Amino acid sequence: MDYEKWGLSEYMSIEKNVYKIMMFGDSNVGKSTLVKRWVSDHYIENMPKTIGVEFRSKVVYVDNLAITLQIWDFSGEIRFDFLLEMYSRGVVGGIFVFDMSDNDSMLHLNNWVTRVRSYTSKDFPILIVGTKMDLSERKPNKKEDEEDSNMIFLCSAKTGENIDDVFQALAERIYYERKELGI
Ligand SMILES: Nc1nc2c(ncn2[C@@H]2O[C@H](COP(=O)(O)OP(=O)(O)OP(=O)(O)O)[C@@H](O)[C@H]2O)c(=O)[nH]1
Numbered sequence: 001m002d003y004e005k006w007g008l009s010e011y012m013s014i015e016k017n018v019y020k021i022m023m024f025g026d027s028n029v030g031k032s033t034l035v036k037r038w039v040s041d042h043y044i045e046n047m048p049k050t051i052g053v054e055f056r057s058k059v060v061y062v063d064n065l066a067i068t069l070q071i072w073d074f075s076g077e078i079r080f081d082f083l084l085e086m087y088s089r090g091v092v093g094g095i096f097v098f099d100m101s102d103n104d105s106m107l108h109l110n111n112w113v114t115r116v117r118s119y120t121s122k123d124f125p126i127l128i129v130g131t132k133m134d135l136s137e138r139k140p141n142k143k144e145d146e147e148d149s150n151m152i153f154l155c156s157a158k159t160g161e162n163i164d165d166v167f168q169a170l171a172e173r174i175y176y177e178r179k180e181l182g183i
């Protein structure tokens with residue numbers, strides 16, 4: 001089919017660049033609130049708990065190309081664990097979230113990463129994201145910041161600080177990795 005002729009080239013380029021991204025982390029860390037802030041720039045004080053998985057999408061631009069990020073926002077409740085394997089099929093990027101005011105949620109991250117990796121065959125790019133920065137006394141010190149800046153993002157859905165950077169950074173990482181692999 002001649003996509004240029006039918007005026008579909010732009011549509012096709014978007015279709016070709018749809019990334020399935022999944023959000024993981026303990027219940028109540030703020031995954032859904034973070035996605036809501038990013039998609040519609042709204043802060044919801046009392047977000048209902050996610051039942052299973054929720055789905056949102058938004059276009060970002062990388063290298064002048066429109067890329068649709070499909071965000072699969074997964075419940076952190078253990079009772080939905082059985083859905084993980086099925087839903088993580090085809091994932092190309094992961095956002096692992098902890099709550100900066102809840103130490104346990106940070107300690108559980110390793111476990112989340114190990115479990116998700118066991119269900120997915122490929123080594124896809126991931127980001128670690130600390131939320132609720134507005135509640136935290138802890139500010140990253142410079143050295144830590146430099147070492148981890150590639151991997152760890154700190155943000156607040158309440159103030160909106162650093163939210164766009166999270167999704168833009170992951171989209172760029174996936175895009176350039178795939179470009180290098182010729183995908
Ligand atoms: N102060 C503050 N509170 C936040 C922030 N982000 C989320 N919250 C609050 O944290 C609570 C939990 O947020 P959710 O987004 O529902 O958490 P979740 O990770 O999606 O939880 P599950 O769906 O159960 O996995 C809500 O009451 C939010 O208002 C933030 O940046 N700052």
Ligand SMILES: [Mg+2]
Binds near residue numbers: 032075
């Ligand atoms: Mg949720």
